Amino acid sequence: MRRLMLGLIVGTSAAYAGPIHYDEGTGGDLEGVLGPTFVLGSGNNRISGTFGSLAEFDSFEIVVPEGQHVDRIRLVLDPQPGVTWLTSFRIGNVFQDVRSTDRRVDLFDQLMPLGPGTYDVTQAYYSGNAPDLTTGYSWSIHATPRTVPEPGTMALMGSGLVALFMLVRRRRTEADSGTKAERRGRN
Numbered sequence: 356m357r358r359l360m361l362g363l364i365v366g367t368s369a370a371y372a373g374p375i376h377y378d379e380g381t382g383g384d385l386e387g388v389l390g391p392t393f394v395l396g397s398g399n400n401r402i403s404g405t406f407g408s409l410a411e412f413d414s415f416e417i418v419v420p421e422g423q424h425v426d427r428i429r430l431v432l433d434p435q436p437g438v439t440w441l442t443s444f445r446i447g448n449v450f451q452d453v454r455s456t457d458r459r460v461d462l463f464d465q466l467m468p469l470g471p472g473t474y475d476v477t478q479a480y481y482s483g484n485a486p487d488l489t490t491g492y493s494w495s496i497h498a499t500p501r502t503v504p505e506p507g508t509m510a511l512m513g514s515g516l517v518a519l520f521m522l523v524r525r526r527r528t529e530a531d532s533g534t535k536a537e538r539r540g541r542n
């Protein structure tokens with residue numbers, strides 16, 4: 356029992372790093388197709404920057420640490436008025452296009468939850484009409500500890516279920532014998 360309690364305490368007290376924030380304005384342009392690596396922390400990780408010129412690649416790599424998963428990737432876009440563009444995003448082998456009418460999109464829903472691992476994120480921007488205008492972007496990548504029950508928790512859940520089952524069965528038996536006694540009383 357003491358070992359079980361210890362397991363529960365260890366299982367629930369793991370500490371995770373806080374979310375990362377990166378901005379091209381202060382950290383430097385995410386230029387090219389091989390960008391920096393960001394190890395995600397628990398919470399809303401934010402990566403923001405700007406697309407400019409006619410065509411631009413802004414890329415980075417994300418690492419989802421062991422014991423966590425990403426449950427939502429949201430992208431907010433802030434284009435200057437008048438610019439029309441198409442941006443293609445890629446994680447691994449999955450592509451998603453976002454058009455200039457979109458301002459706020461959840462990306463890669465089909466990959467959620469995204470488990471531990473290293474993933475390339477490529478942003479390919481093409482502006483069809485206004486090479487001098489820019490489009491701001493901000494990624495919000497929400498990572499959270501995985502809620503896989505610890506073996507100790509599973510054991511407790513199991514014994515809890517058995518107790519509940521016994522209680523329901525006893526109540527049902529009592530109710531049944533009560534009804535029978537009532538019937539006998541009427542007869």
Ligand SMILES: [Ca+2]
Nearest residue numbers: 404405406413
């Ligand atoms: Ca950029």
